[in-house]
Amino acid sequence: MTTVSATNLQMPEERSLISRLAIRFSAQSRVEGLLFALVLVILLISVVLPLGMLALRSFQSEELTAFTLANYIEIVDNPRLLHGIVNSLLIAAGTTILSVFLGVALAWVNYRTNTPGTSIFSSLNLIPFFTPSFIGAIAWTLLASQNQGLLNKAVIALGASGPIFNIYSPTGIIWVLSLFEAPLVYLFVSSAFRRMDPSLEEAARISGAGLFQTAATVTLPMALPSILAAALLIFVTVLGSFEVPLVLGIPARFNVLTTELYAMTSEYPVRYNMAAAMCVMLIVAAGLLLLIQRKLILSRDFITMTGKAYKPSRVDIGRGKYLGLAFNLVFVLSAVILPIFALLVTSLSPIWTGVIRPQTFTLANYLYVLTDFDVMRRGLKNTILLAIVGATLGTILGTISAYLVFRSKMPGRVFLDVLSGISLAVPGAILAVGVAIFWLGTPVYGTLFILLLAFVARFTPYAQRSVASSLIAVSGEFDECSRVAGATWWGTVYNIVLPLIKPGVVAAWLLLFIMIVRELGMSLFLYKTGTETTSVAIYLLMIGRPSATAAACIIQVVIVLSIVMILRATSRKDELML
Amino acid sequence: MYMDKCINAHDTLIGSRGAPVSVAGLRKNFKKFAALDDLSFDVKPGKITALLGPSGCGKTTALRCIAGLEVPDDGEIKIGNTVVTSISKGTLLPPNKRNLGMVFQSYAIWPHMTVGQNVGYPLKVRGRKGSDIERQVEETLSLVGLGGYSTRPAGKLSGGQQQRVALARAIIARPSVILFDEPLSNLDAKLRARMRFELLRLQREVGITSVFVTHDQAEAMAIADELIVMNRGRIEQRGDARSIYMEPASEFVADFIGVSNALEAIVVQSSSEAGITTVRLSDNPDITIKSRARCKLIEGQRCQAFVRPESLRLSSAQTTPAYDDNILEVTVLATQYLGNTIEVEVRLGNSELRLALEPHHHLAQGDRLHLRMAAHDCILLEGASR
Numbered sequence: 001m002t003t004v005s006a007t008n009l010q011m012p013e014e015r016s017l018i019s020r021l022a023i024r025f026s027a028q029s030r031v032e033g034l035l036f037a038l039v040l041v042i043l044l045i046s047v048v049l050p051l052g053m054l055a056l057r058s059f060q061s062e063e064l065t066a067f068t069l070a071n072y073i074e075i076v077d078n079p080r081l082l083h084g085i086v087n088s089l090l091i092a093a094g095t096t097i098l099s100v101f102l103g104v105a106l107a108w109v110n111y112r113t114n115t116p117g118t119s120i121f122s123s124l125n126l127i128p129f130f131t132p133s134f135i136g137a138i139a140w141t142l143l144a145s146q147n148q149g150l151l152n153k154a155v156i157a158l159g160a161s162g163p164i165f166n167i168y169s170p171t172g173i174i175w176v177l178s179l180f181e182a183p184l185v186y187l188f189v190s191s192a193f194r195r196m197d198p199s200l201e202e203a204a205r206i207s208g209a210g211l212f213q214t215a216a217t218v219t220l221p222m223a224l225p226s227i228l229a230a231a232l233l234i235f236v237t238v239l240g241s242f243e244v245p246l247v248l249g250i251p252a253r254f255n256v257l258t259t260e261l262y263a264m265t266s267e268y269p270v271r272y273n274m275a276a277a278m279c280v281m282l283i284v285a286a287g288l289l290l291l292i293q294r295k296l297i298l299s300r301d302f303i304t305m306t307g308k309a310y311k312p313s314r315v316d317i318g319r320g321k322y323l324g325l326a327f328n329l330v331f332v333l334s335a336v337i338l339p340i341f342a343l344l345v346t347s348l349s350p351i352w353t354g355v356i357r358p359q360t361f362t363l364a365n366y367l368y369v370l371t372d373f374d375v376m377r378r379g380l381k382n383t384i385l386l387a388i389v390g391a392t393l394g395t396i397l398g399t400i401s402a403y404l405v406f407r408s409k410m411p412g413r414v415f416l417d418v419l420s421g422i423s424l425a426v427p428g429a430i431l432a433v434g435v436a437i438f439w440l441g442t443p444v445y446g447t448l449f450i451l452l453l454a455f456v457a458r459f460t461p462y463a464q465r466s467v468a469s470s471l472i473a474v475s476g477e478f479d480e481c482s483r484v485a486g487a488t489w490w491g492t493v494y495n496i497v498l499p500l501i502k503p504g505v506v507a508a509w510l511l512l513f514i515m516i517v518r519e520l521g522m523s524l525f526l527y528k529t530g531t532e533t534t535s536v537a538i539y540l541l542m543i544g545r546p547s548a549t550a551a552a553c554i555i556q557v558v559i560v561l562s563i564v565m566i567l568r569a570t571s572r573k574d575e576l577m578l
Numbered sequence: 579m580y581m582d583k584c585i586n587a588h589d590t591l592i593g594s595r596g597a598p599v600s601v602a603g604l605r606k607n608f609k610k611f612a613a614l615d616d617l618s619f620d621v622k623p624g625k626i627t628a629l630l631g632p633s634g635c636g637k638t639t640a641l642r643c644i645a646g647l648e649v650p651d652d653g654e655i656k657i658g659n660t661v662v663t664s665i666s667k668g669t670l671l672p673p674n675k676r677n678l679g680m681v682f683q684s685y686a687i688w689p690h691m692t693v694g695q696n697v698g699y700p701l702k703v704r705g706r707k708g709s710d711i712e713r714q715v716e717e718t719l720s721l722v723g724l725g726g727y728s729t730r731p732a733g734k735l736s737g738g739q740q741q742r743v744a745l746a747r748a749i750i751a752r753p754s755v756i757l758f759d760e761p762l763s764n765l766d767a768k769l770r771a772r773m774r775f776e777l778l779r780l781q782r783e784v785g786i787t788s789v790f791v792t793h794d795q796a797e798a799m800a801i802a803d804e805l806i807v808m809n810r811g812r813i814e815q816r817g818d819a820r821s822i823y824m825e826p827a828s829e830f831v832a833d834f835i836g837v838s839n840a841l842e843a844i845v846v847q848s849s850s851e852a853g854i855t856t857v858r859l860s861d862n863p864d865i866t867i868k869s870r871a872r873c874k875l876i877e878g879q880r881c882q883a884f885v886r887p888e889s890l891r892l893s894s895a896q897t898t899p900a901y902d903d904n905i906l907e908v909t910v911l912a913t914q915y916l917g918n919t920i921e922v923e924v925r926l927g928n929s930e931l932r933l934a935l936e937p938h939h940h941l942a943q944g945d946r947l948h949l950r951m952a953a954h955d956c957i958l959l960e961g962a963s964r
């Protein structure tokens with residue numbers, strides 16, 4: 001008996017391997033095959049080749065004459081670059097610690113305690129997540145620069161002998177970055193809290209554990225994988241972050257890897273291959289850390305995969321709840337209200353001297369920025385164009401690849417998923433260097449097209465995730481049923497799949513629009529005169545014209561936040577997860 | 579009025595005679611795991627055939643292969659005279675070209691459409707006129723008892739209503755075959771029993787060939803004209819409900835269908851006449867019983883005797899056994915009163931047996947009684963693998 005079935009099993013496998021593969025491919029719709037090829041080609045051009053170019057150039061001398069390890073050796077030998085590495089690690093570590101503390105504490109206060117006002121604060125706390133971090137940095141220079149910072153003036157008025165805050169410092173960078181990264185921890189941890197069965201904590205209480213003992217032995221350990229995952233993600237993000245160190249570090253002569261990278265590619269003599277070597281090092285480090293992070297996320301899902309969301313039980317922390325309220329207030333003040341207040345008063349003042357004089361308030365700065373400053377005018381036009389076209393292309397591509405990965409049976413779909421995830425692991429500044437080097441010397445270099453390409457490459461994976469989360473929530477039986485009912489592939493996609501995932505697609509488009517509008521890092525590496533974006537315009541304006549800069553920032557924030565409003569109205573909070 | 583509609587609906591729907599389905603040599607491996615292992619069967623036109631088996635035995639996989647949603651590694655599937663899947667010939671018809679209806683386990687009622695749009699979808703994608711579709715949707719909906727529901731949004735239907743909508747959608751285009759994947763398993767017990775009858779009635783009226791997948795043997799026996807019992811991607815037995823229940827062909831079937839008492843035994847005297855074979859119980863060497871062999875057994879061979887709880891009787895008086903009866907002395911171990919029956923556990927030497935008796939019996943633990951077991955009800959199968 002057994003021998004017969006064993007040979008039966010073997011034979012067809014060997015006989016018709018090729019014909020079986022052929023039938024497997026023929027089972028896929030031809031359209032799916034074409035789409036697969038299309039996505040693959042675009043990924044190749046926009047991500048794989050630029051990064052490959054980085055790897056190649058990193059092993060070449062600046063004259064492209066010989067293959068050499070000299071670039072890598074110089075990174076370790078050059079004390080200035082070594083300093084950059086140490087500084088980057090310092091900033092990343094500091095920001096990770098501070099933002100994890102802020103995020104976990106905020107999540108606990110807002111989701112686990114009876115602190116008043118949590119329903120308002122749980123949304124307010126997320127605002128920094130959507131606003132551009134370099135605008136936050138600019139705002140904080142108005143609040144905490146040594147000479148003119150509003151906070152320093154306030155403490156002096158209160159009796160301090162001199163300024164106590166200095167935003168142009170490593171601490172200042174860590175502070176601003178933490179304000180912007182804390183909401184990410186907050187999102188991760190609060191979603192873990194929401195998926196945690198309250199009876200687990202209740203069991204600990206009944207077993208005799210006190211309030212804080214329960215938090216320490218049950219709540220936190222269960223949320224630990226989420227916390228670690230968020231911490232690693234933040235570490236990697238900060239390692240590759242460019243804008244805040246640019247705004248706050250350069251004046252303090254405090255350089256990190258990314259600002260060195262910027263100097264290398266924008267100051268004479270330009271050293272692209274050296275830059276490429278640094279990019280490769282950063283990519284490898286980021287890739288390794290993100291692999292670990294993925295493992296943690298998977299294990300987190302395993303723990304909390306009960307699927308349903310619970311209504312978390314809230315703990316009565318007595319008078320501590322006023323402390324919780326104060327904590328919420330301080331965070332929202334620091335991350336949202338004070339920065340916007342500073343930008344507003346500065347933008348309304350004719351000349352900024354660090355003193356608020358309401359009687360002199362004027363709209364002249366807005367007028368200047370919108371009408372006289374032609375870089376900003378161009379920037380607005382370019383940004384709107386890039387955001388609309390880029391969000392549309394990115395959403396289409398992301399939708400196609402989400403469909404191929406999660407719905408088709410295309411052989412190679414896992415490969416596609418991995419490939420499209422690459423640009424999530426690569427910091428924007430580095431991808432931009434790759435794109436710049438790849439197109440160097442072609443007519444495309446220095447056009448809007450190259451910015452568009454970089455944005456699509458960088459942000460499409462976010463669209464893919466947004467659409468995929470909708471797609472996963474929609475049972476595959478919906479489309480299968482349509483096929484069996486007699487509909488063609490197109491008919492099924494058009495009548496069933498697209499209508500059902502529409503919220504995810506809309507959210508993806510808005511998300512990409514926001515991401516492109518607030519983008520600065522990549523644009524700085526890729527813009528030329530004529531292709532400035534609003535962010536670039538703000539950056540160019542920054543030196544010496546605080547009032548006009550503040551006006552431009554307000555304009556930018558208004559654009560981004562109004563899109564965020566639409567986004568929040570159309571989708572669930574946790575679909576926005578990075 | 580209502581009658582008119584019904585008759586109309588019948589006119590349009592009864593016209594379709596179902597097509598036969600034949601499946602030959604189907605294989606499907608997931609990695610190295612064989613979900614389907616040389617599966618062959620055919621489905622008679624216009625009848626309900628149930629694929630029955632434990633979870634993971636490959637029922638859904640087989641159904642999806644017929645639907646064209648899954649590509650088998652080997653084998654051939656024919657619907658009517660059309661070869662829809664043939665690995666050796668390289669034929670693979672896409673699902674939408676197979677003229678099928680399917681009721682999914684989750685029902686897959688599209689939430690963004692109305693009930694009418696859901697039901698009319700198969701006609702719409704076949705390019706029918708809007709007015710035609712409207713009329714047929716109304717007819718089909720009244721056939722499943724949902725007349726007038728057409729404009730309701732489909733997102734907020736109850737489980738039973740969703741089931742009916744799925745059914746209406748599956749039959750509206752008069753497919754040659756309907757595939758059901760555990761369509762009743764999401765309903766509560768009462769509704770399940772009712773829908774079982776309705777499904778049966780509807781299928782009889784419409785007369786479309788149906789393949790019905792379930793792991794619930796009562797459901798399969800109630801609905802199907804023919805049962806195919808599957809295990810590990812293979813067929814264990816096929817036949818109508820009665821023959822599968824009364825004449826299990828293998829240990830697996832005897833065990834899977836209903837409740838059975840299984841007794842290890844050794845053949846003492848092989849079939850004399852009418853297949854009656856005497857065996858000695860392995861656990862009780864001094865007890866011999868007469869039973870019915872399903873196949874030729876030789877003396878000294880190890881085998882298993884299966885007997886259903888409801889074919890055993892208890893009596894207090896010692897009666898002379900008929901030629902083909904076994905009378906055995908047993909002790910009552912425990913009883914459970916279940917309303918319509920009493921479940922009794924008795925000890926027979928070193929073995930335990932379960933009985934299902936009529937509820938009027940009064941038994942107490944420790945009672946010593948006589949167990950009556952007709953040889954005809956005690957089935958011998960070879961190969962005591964356990």
Ligand SMILES: Nc1ncnc2c1ncn2[C@@H]1O[C@H](COP(=O)(O)OP(=O)(O)OP(=O)(O)O)[C@@H](O)[C@H]1O
Pocket residue numbers: 608613631632633634635636637638639640793
């Ligand atoms: N896409 C797949 N990938 C890997 N294994 C699969 C896949 N689909 C099915 N299997 C495996 O094949 C076997 C048969 O699956 P199938 O769904 O046909 O079982 P079933 O008889 O329908 O069971 P149930 O009654 O639980 O629905 C199972 O062991 C299952 O784990």
Ligand SMILES: [Mg+2]
Pocket residue numbers: 637638639
């Ligand atoms: Mg199944």
